[in-house]
Amino acid sequence: MGVSPFDTPPVVPLWRTALKRGAGGSIPHIAATARTLRGDPAAYAEVCGLPASPMLPVCFPDMLCRGLQLAVLTDPAFPVPLLGIVHVRQRIEQRRAIAADEPLSGHVWVEGHRPAQRGGELDMHTVVSNGEEALWHGVTTILSRDLPRLPEANEPEPKREPKPETPFQHQRSTAWTVPEDLGRRYAKVSGDVNPIHQYAWTAKLFGFKRAIAHGWWTLARCLAEMDVSSDTWPGVLSVDARFLSPVSLPSTVWFTSGPMDDTVDGVTGTTSGFALRSSGKLALTGTVTQTIAR
Amino acid sequence: MQLPVTLCPIPLPPPEQQVARNAAFAAEGEARNRYHLPSGLASPSPVGYRKRLALTQEEAASAAALLALEPPSAFVDGAAPTEAELFEEAALGVLSARQSTNFRGQRQVTLGPEDSAAIAGILRAAGAPALDNARYTHVALTRPYRTPFTFLLTFVGHSAWTSPFGVLNRAWQKKFAHADDIPTIGYLQHLHVGIWADAVERAALIASGGARRAHVVLAPFADRGRQPAIERLIGLDDAAIAEGWRVAFVAQVGAVAEASPLSPELCRKVGANLLAFRSERIQPGVNAEEKAPPQYQTRQDMDVPQALTEMAGRAGYNAFCRWTGVDRESAKRLLLLERIDVLTPTGKERLRAVRSHLEDVTDTLVRRLPLWVDLPTGRALSRNALRGKKAFALAGQRIYVGGLCKPEIEAAGLSFAHAVRAFGAAASRSALVCELAGCIDLPEGCDLLSGICLMAGPVNQNDIGKSFYGGRDLLADAFTGRDPTSLLVWTLKAKTVADPIGNEEQLMNASQKGALVDLRPGPADVAALRIAGQNIPMRQRDGRVNSERAFADVGNFVRDAAGNDIPGNVGSAWPETWRSERPWA
Structure with missing residues (x-):
């Protein structure tokens, strides 16, 4: 200790x-x-x-x-x-x-x-x-x-069952391109220079076919797409995200998000679900809950 | 000069014929075709796969004001535009104006209030009308029309022995002197500019919820070539000028004192509808392919009413008067419109003659294509030319073939290039009558009640015959002794089922080819805001590009029967912080 x-x-x-x-x-x-x-x-x-x-x-x-x-x-x-x-x-x-x-x-x-x-x-x-x-x-x-x-x-x-569809109505549904140099650009601001995020050849040394996006970037970019920010929400903000598979660089990813319900434990607020797919697989899924107070 | 246009409802067919597209996603393992919903849409375009929204008769009566808009006489003080308003205005203008969306040929730079004052001074100095107090000004840029079709034309019309030299000469002239293979290809650029200019007037009103209007200055730019003062103001560089980019028109936008003919709510609805209108090529039971689903195979007992056809003509004359300044009687004389009523015996006969004439031109073209270019490409050129036969089949109940007579236009004191622009505006406005009317009291279970297909292809094909094989103009029989030049054909169709969504996918999916109408570009590809002496691409910021669909709040997105979205189609709103910015405030 x-x-x-x-x-x-x-x-x-x-x-x-x-x-x-x-x-x-x-x-x-x-x-x-x-x-x-x-x-x-x-x-x-x-x-x-x-x-x-x-x-x-x-x-x-x-x-x-x-x-x-x-x-x-x-x-x-x-x-x-x-x-x-x-x-x-x-x-x-x-x-x-x-x-x-x-x-x-x-x-x-x-x-x-x-x-x-x-x-x-x-x-x-x-x-x-x-x-x-x-x-x-x-x-x-x-x-x-x-x-x-x-x-x-x-x-x-055991052989995995197909993952269920994300349980929310699509309020946003879009695709964006994740560029090849993203890992290096993100490394510059985050200091995370893990080789699996940098170049395809450095990632290959660690068993990946191509470089993969930083998980934290992926999450931040999803929140940006949902326009979730401290500016738009001054109250309590909770995020719960699961990383399911990596996002290769470069790639086109498919994003969806939408509202799930209007109350959270009886407190006024909203919960939105989101999901990101890459190469046909769910890469990231999660929820964002915005509440006035707890 | 402009007369009010009335939008007439289209009588419904019998209930059993009221069918819709009802496209579904391909099942797992099923081969996808043009009748299935696309598997996704990855595009920065503001358009997306949309469906038409029903308008009540009252709403249609208000919306009809868009078909007879007079330009504003003065601007008053008003709120600065938000980025979101500018985006939606561009969405209805440069990014989607019907038949004018060949983004390779059109761009827009928008100036703030200070530059707007400067450009007003430049316009006045050149003797063009300009208003004071514009909040912002679009400078529209155009360049010669070039597509895979115009590439193919390079090989057409040469003699067998000199074709290698002829092809080289034509390619050189095209590349460096911006010459066109046939006159109507040169006119296409002007037609598109006219269509775009007409759309910008409506776009400014709709995107601002009726608060702002556009004052479009079109006339001085058709023949003048370079505009150094304006080019400097918008930062047009030498490379762009060498590529043939020229100022097409200037649109001043500002707040107006007069009340809007459309409520803000109706503006949203009409804006969303404008983004849903597509060329409708298929007439059920007439020209659908064999493998098409049943709803495309049965004729529908419905017609484009006579009154609506007349209103389509009226709107066309309105636009021609608006853009040329001629009086109505002159417009009727100068604008050559042949109407073919296909359901009448005379109309049927005329349509057959037109089809046969165009097919003859195609056959001659294919026969005379130089083998030294066709064979090495696996006859790709001749196969492509033959595919045009289907496109030129002209299906519809009412067909307008329109054009101008160059000597008469010049005798009336008009520039022919400018008149061609006005003609483009007239044709698209005429077509819009039919499209808006097709939404009136649109019942559940129907995609539309009437639609149009506005085409230059048939007149281009006819022009190939005229230019190289001694053919006559399409309008020669209807206007004997008047030396007509046909410019556009638009077919009016009454039907309830929209064209296969695969046709739309050609316009929007970057991985599919679409030679003419192109709805793929995002705002950053064609529109820029001039801020502090820099052209800032619209909606390209911090590694992000637009993924918002304009008028998305109206929610008219294509879905399957269970309500499932096409992945990526609904888009995602641009961050509110950026949307609400006022770029020049």
Whole structure:
């Protein structure tokens, strides 16, 4: 158990993440904090197709804490190798819109894991605060095949049933092109230079046919398409997304979204569903809930 | 000068004949064809697959004002346009004006208020009418019409022994002197400009919900060639000028004091309908192919009423008067319109004669194509020419063949090129009468009640015969002794089932070829806003391009019987922050 305090999130070199080895065993509480978070939301907004805004983009606080997250994941006590881990789910709760010039601090931690179908899953929590209150809480669920899976899942996986259609009326239905250089452009603003996102040849070294889009970019771009932003929604905003398959670069992706219902736990608000398909497969699906208050 | 137009309802056929397209998605494993819904639409176009919306008779009466619009006499102070309004105006104008959507040949630069004042000064200095206080101004650009069809024409009309030299010479003249193979190809550019100009007047009114109107200055630009002052103002570069881009017209847009003839709600409905209108080529039971579904195989007992046909003519004369400034009697004299009423014995005979004449031209063309170009391409050129036979079959109950007589136009003191532009406007406005009327009291279970197909193909084919094989003009028999030049043909059809959606897919799917009408371009491809001395492509920003369909709120998207969308068809609204910006505020 340990907490690494930083003034600002550290820059973790790529080699440390690539060479990170795991000793196995359960995941202890590992945390890192930073008193000050800094970033360039304008550049981020541009690469994600978001209108420039005096407010932070909804996914941006995670990027502010990227260094803290890597510090946690490369901590010697973290028992899982980083090569091969997969970002499978993302939950975000933004308590209110965050101004771009607001002083912010960050806190990232992991602890424990749970067995799942294809390995073990762990949750990495990222909290961004203004010193008085938590404004943004992200839960990044990571799958690792190096963690123990469900006992019954040791059997061969049954043939999968076709995924059901997304349960919402299409208010938006469109296609857009994801360019080949996207991974490199996003890497410039996010600092995430994972080779699987850069070039086809670097991705091939890690078993991919082509480079794939960053999951966080994919999610941010979907929210941009839905016009979900702190500008348009000052209240509580919750996002729950599942990453199902990668988006190859370049490719044409098909996006749909629409309303699901009008009340959330009896509180006034709206929930919209969204789905992104790439190469005929669901790549990302999720919901966005906007509520006045909880 | 313009007379009011009345939109007459089309009598319905018997209930058992009231059928619709009802296209479905291809089932898994089933081979998809033109009668199935497209599997998706990936396009920045504001159009999308749309269906017509029913208009009540009261709504149609209001909408009919669009067919006799007089230009505004003055602009008053009004709100600056939002980006969304400019987008929807472009959607109804440069991006979808009927038969004028060959984006390879048309572009638009929109100027803000300061540049608008400057261009008003340039227009006045050139003796053209201009209004003060324009909120913004579209400068429309055009270049010679070039498509795969005009490429094919390079090989037509040469003698057997000199064809290699003739082809080379023609290709050189086309590339560097912007010459045309036959006169009517040159006129196409002008026809499209006229259609576009007429659409811009309606677009400004509809997109602003009736608050703004367009004052289109068309006349000075038909013959003048270069316009250096305007070219500088819009940043037209040397490369574009060398490609043949020239100023086609200038449209000043501003707020007006007079009340709109259409309510804001009706503007939305009419705008959505305008985006749904397509050329209707199929007359059920007449020219459908054998494999077509049953609804295309049975004749429908319905006709384009005589009164509506007359109103179509009236709207055409209205447009010709509006754009040339001639009085109505002169318009009737100068505008050569032959009407073929196909359901009458005389009409049938005339239609057969026209078809036979066009087929003869096609056969001669194919026979005389130089083998040295046709054989190496696997006879692709001759096969393509033969395909035209089907397109020129002219199905419909009422057919207008229209044209002008050049000596008479010049004797009336008009530029022939400008008159051709006015003719394009007249034909498209005439056709619009039939399309709008086809929406009146449109019942559930019918796609439309009447539609049109506006074509230049038959007159181009006729012109090939005239230019190379000693043929006569299509209008020669109807206007003996008057040296007519036919320019467009439009067929009016009463029917309840829209053409196969595969025909629309040709216009919208980038992976399919569509030689003439092209609904694929997005705003960024053809429209730019001039801001701080830069031409900013419309709706291209931060790696995103438009995916919004104009007038999407009206919701007239094609769906299957279960209400399922065509993936990508509904589009996705541009971010509200960007939509609500006022570009020059």
